[in-house]
């Protein structure tokens with residue numbers, strides 16, 4: 352069987368994996384991804400301030416944005432009969448185009464295998480020996496370091512025998528409609544979910560309606576109910592289903608095996624438990640790890656140190672999500688946001 356040697360093997364070419372690859376200097380890098388590229392990762396593509404900050408530094412092109420390119424946030428609390436507008440200026444991107452652009456930034460410096468997945472990993476302390484199945488057959492990669500940037504369904508996390516982060520089911524419908532919407536709406540309705548649902552314009556004449564639900568619900572039933580409640584109808588031109596992480600405690604965060612295997616982005620548990628915002632966490636955790644991988648010693652210790660700020664952020668988001676779960680404290684919180 353062919354054996355490929357490399358300094359760093361990155362599994363997953365989303366925002367986290369691309370950020371690791373982009374900022375590593377003078378090392379051989381292999382990136383593998385199980386998807387066909389350009390990939391279509393189910394996501395609303397909204398950018399919070401932290402994402403915009405990173406992406407503006409990288410000169411994000413206008414062509415990546417939807418219509419309108421920025422959105423304010425309207426919180427619709429159906430349980431408390433409350434409607435609060437928050438001036439937020441969320442970036443409204445087309446996620447396929449965003450990922451395509453992020454990938455182009457690394458394309459020339461890495462060896463890339465698409466439609467490729469990992470079946471086995473063994474960290475012998477010196478190197479990680481990894482079995483992969485590529486488009487042309489099975490190969491072995493011997494890497495000095497392995498990075499798991501493989502998102503909410505992380506195989507690396509599973510192969511390390513670490514429990515997945517608490518997850519919810521997502522469902523999205525993209526609808527052709529004449530209905531005019533000019534804000535992004537976060538909808539809180541306990542009857543459907545103890546997290547939230549959303550409604551937003553994506554392009555001229557196209558809106559997205561979706562939500563994050565417990566694993567045992569029937570996606571079609573809840574989404575139909577939501578569409579009816581929000582008065583949305585029209586031709587459904589695309590449906591997307593996925594899993595999203597919602598950490599209940601920072602104990603769910605895993606940075607790797609403490610040897611030569613590291614986790615970043617959603618695979619590590621970096622995502623907001625209050626909004627499900629994971630792009631900025633992927634970009635930033637990936638960049639942090641890349642800076643550390645430029646060193647040759649004490650990498651685990653250094654990674655733990657630099658990532659502390661993001662762990663604190665996840666902790667705060669968990670607290671906020673607990674407040675949003677409770678009808679009374681949600682009412683208080685949303686009224687505060689509106690002031």
Ligand SMILES: Cc1cc2nc3c(=O)[nH]c(=O)nc-3n(C[C@H](O)[C@H](O)[C@H](O)COP(=O)(O)OP(=O)(O)OC[C@H]3O[C@@H](n4cnc5c(N)ncnc54)[C@H](O)[C@@H]3O)c2cc1C
Nearest residue numbers: 363365366367385394395396397501502616617629630633
């Ligand atoms: C419906 C929905 C809406 C969302 N909306 C937003 C939003 O508006 N704003 C926001 O900031 N966040 C949003 N998120 C969260 C955000 O999409 C993720 O948190 C973010 O993409 C995580 O980035 P990542 O690089 O860690 O992982 P991902 O973007 O998931 O990338 C992981 C990559 O790994 C690959 N992969 C997985 N397993 C393997 C394997 N075994 N072998 C090889 N490759 C593998 C996948 O193909 C993928 O390309 C949303 C999520 C969902 C589900």
